[in-house]
Amino acid sequence: MLKLGELKAGDFIKVNDDGVEREGAVVEISHEEHQALVDNGVQEFWYSPEDMFPIPVDEHQLLKLGFQKQDLNGEGTKYMKGAFRIVTPIIGDFSNIEMWYREDRRHFSHPIGVHQLQNLHLQMTKVPLEKPA
Numbered sequence: 001m002l003k004l005g006e007l008k009a010g011d012f013i014k015v016n017d018d019g020v021e022r023e024g025a026v027v028e029i030s031h032e033e034h035q036a037l038v039d040n041g042v043q044e045f046w047y048s049p050e051d052m053f054p055i056p057v058d059e060h061q062l063l064k065l066g067f068q069k070q071d072l073n074g075e076g077t078k079y080m081k082g083a084f085r086i087v088t089p090i091i092g093d094f095s096n097i098e099m100w101y102r103e104d105r106r107h108f109s110h111p112i113g114v115h116q117l118q119n120l121h122l123q124m125t126k127v128p129l130e131k132p133a
Contacts, residue, residue, distance in 0.1 A: 002052040002115070004029055007036055010128055011115035014053040015040050023055060026115075054113025057094050061114050062086065066132040084125055101125050 002013060011026045015038050024040035035046040055061060059077075063069065067079040067086070076089040086099045098107045101124040112120075121129035 001050050002054060002113075004031060004034060004036060004049060006119070007052075007115060008119060008122075010130065011118050012055055012131075013038065013113070013115050014055050015045075015047050016051040016053070017042075017045070021053075054115060057097070057112050057114055057117050059092070059094075064131055065114075065117075065129060081129075082125075084121060099124075 007013070007026050007029055009026055009028060012023060013026060015022055015024050017040055022040040022042070024038040026036050027039050027044055028037040030036070030046070033046070035048055036052060037044055038047050038052070059069065059079075062079045065081070067081045070078040070080065071091075072078055072087070074091070076087055077091055079086040079088075084099070084101045086097055088094055088097050090096065095111045096109050097112070098105065099120065100106070101121075104124050106120065106124075118129045121127070
């Protein structure tokens with residue numbers, strides 16, 4: 001379950017669409033109705049927080065977002081998009097990541113969702129993190 005306050009238009013999340021899990025993009029948020037309009041790849045539909053879930057950040061998701069991968073000689077992996085960097089000290093373990101953009105460095109010792117990464121990227125770079133066309 002996601003909190004509406006965490007979401008922004010353009011965020012990528014998972015939705016439970018009548019028992020089928022789909023990835024989608026937030027189109028609009030209605031705080032009055034306590035729902036988010038999500039394009040689930042089939043249609044746009046309003047979902048309640050209990051039907052929305054984070055997509056865990058992993059290598060597959062980062063590559064879909066246009067990051068380039070660099071192996072750190074067995075001491076982790078670096079993912080780069082422009083001047084924005086993410087490092088996982090243990091290969092394949094996204095429960096402990098460090099990210100930075102210029103002087104702004106942040107460390108997370110717990111898994112984060114793609115929508116959280118998108119919002120952090122926007123805070124740090126002032127540029128939305130979207131999938132390449």
